[in-house]
Amino acid sequence: MATPSSQLHDLIASWAYKNLPKPPKQLVQPCQDPRHGHYQCNLAMIAAKQLKKNPRDIAASLVDHCSIADFIEPPEIAGPGFINFRFAQAALETALGSIASDPNLGIRKAQNPKTIVVDFSSPNVAKEMHVGHIRSTILGDSLARILELLGHNVIRDNHIGDWGTQFGKLILGYKQREKPELPPEKSL
DSSP states (O other): OHHHHHHHHHHHHHHHHHOOOOOOOOOOOOSSSSSGSSEEHHHHHHHHHHHHHHHHHHHHHHHHHHHTOOOOOOOEEETTTTTEOOOOOHHHHHHHHHHHHHHTTTTTOOOSEEEEEEEOOOOOTOOOOOOHHHHHHHHHHHHHHHHHHOOOOEEEEEOOOOOOHHHHHHHHHHTTTTTOOOGGOOOO
């Protein structure tokens, strides 16, 4: 399923591979300030160094290349050559509709699924439990569910340790009440 962000990346990549001897790996990134748009690109400034041209002229060329796309609004050139992109409302609605109708909500399965052990709260049963045990159990279960959704084989483990104290108390109580010793065949 092509998302607006992947379509934008492909559009910018087509310009970069056609015009640059060494296209960078990072072509677009989400805007940190939503007032500037959804995504931004500094490719014009990188290209200016490689092509020895004015970055704003390169940005204008890149904006012209992007004008064919119907999934973005007209891009804006800012500062020395930054390009800000906003997705068209129709493209966002289409993307959200396809995500909502997908049983995995648009999340792709891992290409190389792994077996992962998730250890939950593992409380010490010789002590009282507290809210921290609930928190780590919820976090462990959340992580396990996310990993399963990604296609991994998850082994859940909630190791109940320190049984010695409980059995020691039972044996002590049994002996203090002067109960008869258990025959070996019943103690198994």
